[in-house]
Amino acid sequence: MSKYVEIASTLRERIINGEYIAESFLPYHKELSKEFKVSRMTIQNAIHILISEGLVITKRGLGTMVLKRSFIEESISRVANWNNITLSSINDTNSSKFEVLSFDVQFPILEIQNLLDINEEEPVYEILRLEDSSKLDSKLQRVIIPVKYTSNLTKTIMSDSLMRYLIDEMCYKIHCVKNTFTAIRADEKDQKYLNCSSSDPILKIDQVSYCEDGTPLFILSSHIACESSGYNYFQLL
Amino acid sequence: MSKYVEIASTLRERIINGEYIAESFLPYHKELSKEFKVSRMTIQNAIHILISEGLVITKRGLGTMVLKRSFIEESISRVANWNNITLSSINDTNSSKFEVLSFDVQFPILEIQNLLDINEEEPVYEILRLEDSSKLDSKLQRVIIPVKYTSNLTKTIMSDSLMRYLIDEMCYKIHCVKNTFTAIRADEKDQKYLNCSSSDPILKIDQVSYCEDGTPLFILSSHIACESSGYNYFQLL
DNA sequence: CAGTGGTCTAGACCACCAG
DNA sequence: TGGTGGTCTAGACCACTGG
Numbered sequence: 024m025s026k027y028v029e030i031a032s033t034l035r036e037r038i039i040n041g042e043y044i045a046e047s048f049l050p051y052h053k054e055l056s057k058e059f060k061v062s063r064m065t066i067q068n069a070i071h072i073l074i075s076e077g078l079v080i081t082k083r084g085l086g087t088m089v090l091k092r093s094f095i096e097e098s099i100s101r102v103a104n105w106n107n108i109t110l111s112s113i114n115d116t117n118s119s120k121f122e123v124l125s126f127d128v129q130f131p132i133l134e135i136q137n138l139l140d141i142n143e144e145e146p147v148y149e150i151l152r153l154e155d156s157s158k159l160d161s162k163l164q165r166v167i168i169p170v171k172y173t174s175n176l177t178k179t180i181m182s183d184s185l186m187r188y189l190i191d192e193m194c195y196k197i198h199c200v201k202n203t204f205t206a207i208r209a210d211e212k213d214q215k216y217l218n219c220s221s222s223d224p225i226l227k228i229d230q231v232s233y234c235e236d237g238t239p240l241f242i243l244s245s246h247i248a249c250e251s252s253g254y255n256y257f258q259l260l
Numbered sequence: 261m262s263k264y265v266e267i268a269s270t271l272r273e274r275i276i277n278g279e280y281i282a283e284s285f286l287p288y289h290k291e292l293s294k295e296f297k298v299s300r301m302t303i304q305n306a307i308h309i310l311i312s313e314g315l316v317i318t319k320r321g322l323g324t325m326v327l328k329r330s331f332i333e334e335s336i337s338r339v340a341n342w343n344n345i346t347l348s349s350i351n352d353t354n355s356s357k358f359e360v361l362s363f364d365v366q367f368p369i370l371e372i373q374n375l376l377d378i379n380e381e382e383p384v385y386e387i388l389r390l391e392d393s394s395k396l397d398s399k400l401q402r403v404i405i406p407v408k409y410t411s412n413l414t415k416t417i418m419s420d421s422l423m424r425y426l427i428d429e430m431c432y433k434i435h436c437v438k439n440t441f442t443a444i445r446a447d448e449k450d451q452k453y454l455n456c457s458s459s460d461p462i463l464k465i466d467q468v469s470y471c472e473d474g475t476p477l478f479i480l481s482s483h484i485a486c487e488s489s490g491y492n493y494f495q496l497l
Numbered sequence: 498c499a500g501t502g503g504t505c506t507a508g509a510c511c512a513c514c515a516g
Numbered sequence: 517t518g519g520t521g522g523t524c525t526a527g528a529c530c531a532c533t534g535g
Contacts, residue, residue, distance in 0.1 A: 025523060051501065062525045067502080083502045084533030206443035206461035206486045224443035224461030249443045262504060288520065299506045304521080320521045321514030 027068035030059050034069060038078055038089055049079065049087040077199060080235055090237045121152040121164070123178045124216070128170060135167055138231060139239045146170045150181050153216050161248075163216050168241035186232070189240065198235040204228055209248065217248040224249060264305035267296050271306060275315055275326055286316060286324040314436060317472050327474045358389040358401070360415045361453070365407060372404055375468060376476045383407045387418050390453050398485075400453050405478035423469070426477065435472040441465055446485065454485040461486060 037043050050058070055066045070087055073079045081087045127149045136143060147169050154162040166185060168176070173193055180188050189195045205227040209219050217225075226247040232240045274280050287295070292303045307324055310316045318324045364386045373380060384406050391399040403422060405413070410430055417425050426432045442464040446456045454462075463484040469477045 027523080053501090062527095063502090064526090065524060067504095068523085070502095081502060082533080083531060084500075086501065086533095204441050204463060204465070206463035206484070208459075208461055222445075222459045224445055226441055226443035226463070228441070247443070264504080290520090299508095300521090301507090302505060304523095305504085307521095318521060319514080320512060321519075323520065 026059070026061055027065050028072070030055075030061070030066065030069035031072040033059075034073060035076070035078065038073075043089050045089050045091050047089060048085075049089065051086060080198075088236075119184075120155045121182045122155065123181050124151040124153055126150050126178050126181065131167070131169075135242070138242060139167070139169060141169050141171075148173075148176050151212075152181055161217060163213060163246040165244045166241060167244075172240060185241070185243070195240060196235045197232050197240070198237075199233050201231045201233070202228055203230075207246075213246050213248065217246065219248045263296070263298055264302050265309070267292075267298070267303065267306035268309040271310060272313070272315065275310075280326050282326050282328050284326060285322075286326065288323060317435075325473075356421075357392045358419045359392065360418050361388040361390055363387050363415050363418065368404070368406075372479070375479060376404070376406060378406050385410075385413050388449075389418055398454060400450060400483040402481045403478060404481075409477060422478070422480070432477060433472045434469050434477070435474075436470050438468045438470070439465055440467075444483075450483050450485065454483065456485045 034043070034049070043049055049055070049070075052063045052066050052070075056063045059066070070079065070081065074081065077090065079087050079089055128146050129149050130143055131139065131141060131145070131147045133143075135141075135147065139147070141147070147167050150164075150166040152164050152166065154164065166181065168185075170176075172195075173189065186197070190197060207225050207227050209217065209221055209223045209225050213219060213223075213225050214221060219225075226249050228245045228247070230243040230245070232243070234240050271280070271286070280286055286292070286307075289300045289303050289307075293300045296303070307316065307318065311318065314327065316324050316326055365383050366386050367380055368376065368378060368382070368384045370380075372378075372384065376384070378384070384404050387401075387403040389401050389403065391401065403418065405422075407413075409432075410426065423434070427434060444462050444464050446454065446458055446460045446462050450456060450460075450462050451458060456462075463486050465482045465484070467480040467482070469480070471477055
């Protein structure tokens with residue numbers, strides 16, 4: 024096995040064992056290259072592995088920091104890094120336009136507080152929007168994002184791609200997106216806006232987007248009627 | 261912008277434009293380092309980017325090959341590379357045991373032929389299995405894999421993790437897994453094996469696993485009853 | 498300012514593949 | 517055997533960070 028892979032394994036164990044404490048810095052490249060008796064490039068390759076696994080982040084002039092959330096999230100689906108533009112993979116696509124059904128600011132319930140790592144006194148935007156239903160596979164989406172991250176959010180922005188706004192205008196770097204999937208029965212809003220009956224199955228996709236440092240940035244919950252449109256949205260087989 | 265990122269962009273364009281033809285080799289490191297007037301390491305870094313994007317693969321002693329499927333599959337979800345063991349992210353987990361309900365060899369229908377890139381004369385295993393329903397969230401799975409890839413498949417293997425068998429025993433390297441999601445009404449088999457009614461919504465996950473060179477290896481289609489068990493399986497919000 | 502990580506070089510040795 | 521990509525080195529310069 025190559026040196027840098029072994030070094031990465033060693034470092035990974037130390038992180039998991041708590042030998043390197045979350046939110047604090049790893050030893051610097053120079054120290055590590057002394058310890059393992061390799062060149063700095065080899066250390067860097069090892070650390071690249073840990074970065075790609077979401078265990079650490081590095082900052083020039085600062086060091087390599089162990090992340091909080093780190094090794095727990097197995098089922099995380101990483102954002103594709105395509106030509107240096109990070110894009111959400113599923114829900115907030117380029118071309119789609121949204122009709123904003125409601126636009127509120129609220130204090131978050133406990134569930135949201137936990138998901139977004141905020142307290143009850145930090146207000147959040149809560150937006151309900153409907154994807155332009157000219158296409159068969161329209162989506163009903165609920166977006167929740169703390170006001171402190173984007174205090175000047177508008178309906179106009181929400182009728183377009185939120186993800187693109189956060190990346191291009193607000194200069195956030197989305198590091199990973201966690202998606203969870205459920206099938207549910209259509210609720211009242213689904214029936215009203217997605218034009219389906221109460222017995223129709225709905226695909227529910229809940230998405231949390233995280234920044235580079237592991238901070239949860241926003242929640243996007245989508246409802247998709249797969250059958251009522253006579254069209255199996257994500258159907259493959 | 262750093263050299264290797266720019267070089268990667270140039271190479272990517274050439275691949276997309278068809279300047280470098282699919283299924284054939286890129287110029288060798290040495291040639292590229294002459295063309296761009298950089299060291300070989302810089303070329304290698306550039307090519308690493310293309311590898312991570314799924315555009316090319318490299319083989320020692322051979323070269324760097326442009327992949328077929330390549331840049332098309334945007335919504336691909338890469339397999340997490342965890343401690344040098346590639347694991348399926350969603351469906352074929354470590355600990356679960358399966359009851360094999362049926363185990364057949366068949367000639368594939370057209371849909372399967374296309375998905376697995378095989379012709380009608382190449383037989384496939386078709387297995388129906390039920391995840392140990394001691395847990396609330398049991399799954400009904402259909403597995404389809406060409407006989408030519410694993411001629412000695414058994415019920416015993418299928419009652420365990422197929423993914424692990426293919427990786428550990430057959431030494432396949434799974435490069436990426438494409439998942440698609442749908443919500444459907446419970447069909448007869450779902451009602452029978454997942455203990456639900458005909459109006460219950462079912463989460464259907466269809467998964468195709470691909471080898472390093474882009475060959476589709478097998479299909480795994482899972483049905484999950486999210487509500488009947490009183491338990492929202494992938495529920496988050 | 499000193500120290501960090503990011504990039505880059507020129508050269509080296511190795512494992513692997515084809516003929 | 518000769519050529520490929522994979523790894524590694526020692527040293528270099530740079531952009532960025534904190535004090």
